[in-house]
Amino acid sequence: MKKLINDPDDVVDEMLEGMVAAYPDQLRRLPDTQVLVRDDAPVDGKVGVVSGGGSGHEPTHGGYIGDGMLDGAAAGDVFSSPTADEFEELIAACDGGEGVLAVIKNYEGDVMNFETAIEMVEMEGVEVAQVVVDDDVAVEDSLYTSGRRGVCGTIFVHKAAGAKAAEGGDLEEVQRVAQKVVDNVGTMGMALTSCVTPEKGEPTFDLGAEEIELGIGIHGEPGTERTDVMDADAVTEELTESVLEDLDLDEGQEVATIVNGMGGTPLMELFVVNDRLQELLADHGLKVWDTWVGDYMTSLDMAGCSITVCAVDDELKELLSAPADTPGLTVQ
């Protein structure tokens, strides 16, 4: 196995230590946990916004902790949900007295453990609201999912909810804008290669030398189609058309988009994808308000990309462009 790791059992612990060491003024690790919170958590009088899930999707979620986005995030083992106890510690540490919004990607383990944690902290008097993100338009139900999977659209949820909380919104308002993103966002991904988990040390799934998979999940869950290698334009068309068919937007609608790298794909290729994406969105009569290109929600070393489209109104535009200062995303 060729990875820059030590003992696979230590990879999450060492990653978290390396993150805190890189951003000592921004991040703090709760003792004896895999939970990171902003250094000044809890922020008195502000709604807390938290998330979490399996590791291997960096900068998701810990990389989005900071002013204007998340107050904290729990990191599970690679591709495994954090425990209910860790979610409980996370929520409790991020409650500044105004309640906490939990942003949950729709995987059975995450949903179950987050909901158990919410029951526990509610008994301690913490007010909690939640949204479940299920933006992956590829498949209904999946290996780890009832309904659709939560993928890169989650980053827009973090951004909008975090901005609303930063500007003083109450828990109901923060939940409302988070849900508004969930209701208006769609994503579809694809893989050129499988990821390799540290524990297994070999590809999670077999993909031939001339094969790609469309609609792949961020843990390598099966997609919609295996097909021969296609060029970037054809891949972009497949992903974009699937997302737009699902969203069914009116002509003239403004949208925000993400061209997301899966971890093993260089930025050069993501820009090539974006070149075609912008043409396609224009062909559909959509107005691109903002575009993000980079590695936002990855799948270890998988080569591939996903395309996210979110319909935006004035409120979401203001929230998505509000200032944020986190290791993974800075908006001025």
Place this chain on the structure above:
Amino acid sequence: MKKLINDPDDVVDEMLEGMVAAYPDQLRRLPDTQVLVRDDAPVDGKVGVVSGGGSGHEPTHGGYIGDGMLDGAAAGDVFSSPTADEFEELIAACDGGEGVLAVIKNYEGDVMNFETAIEMVEMEGVEVAQVVVDDDVAVEDSLYTSGRRGVCGTIFVHKAAGAKAAEGGDLEEVQRVAQKVVDNVGTMGMALTSCVTPEKGEPTFDLGAEEIELGIGIHGEPGTERTDVMDADAVTEELTESVLEDLDLDEGQEVATIVNGMGGTPLMELFVVNDRLQELLADHGLKVWDTWVGDYMTSLDMAGCSITVCAVDDELKELLSAPADTPGLTVQ
């Protein structure tokens, strides 16, 4: 070949279009060139700071165009120098009347073409200064290099020079701080896998399934040693000790560091490397002032990393932490 590209001959053109489409308010492409400049170039009364080189290292260099860093950058074909004509257009477009600093990575083609361009624009009355970055401590002379190669330390040069220009420094001052970084920075890289160029479509060099290469260049140029796979701690020790031996810093010296991904390595692994790096720097009695972790100067889809260390004084600390707003780096 598994890449998100179309015709390999179009990859740089389509990448540049995709970049401008993603950042239409920040970037502008000079017509019929592979040159990007900031949308408002030239900035009257400010020293221009420009760079450039072969494509395939994104976000280097075009991704660092914006307030507080570069005014423009020329993109050559993949791993090939831009032409002298393109460098000439770049410099001319970024001269706001106070002269232009050219930041050149030390490769024979880049140096020759940049210097030819400088002669041409000087005949047109543009004042130009230059620095040549040669931070790679691995090898003297190389496939494309007399002397040492210029690699990821170049990003600190962009940042310091860009900040000095933004605060109103004259050409001599901007060159001086750029040279100060060059004189105080060292980098060493390694590869787990070869990169694959779009044109060739197969690995640039052969590396066995259980082999890695230390001291690799960002175009796959030979390094110092091929060795069996090592764990992240051992790799980090090899790279860090080589850089520190070259820099020969006094105990108590403050440093800025970059843990740079080569394009195919996930962020998780870079944080694992950073965990060990911070311990090593402390063991050497060095004080880490700032740490950057991410993909700053890549080599297409190569898996691997490099470690950069730069000794900083009060002036460099102020310049490296000054505001910058570019696609690839934002500092608030």
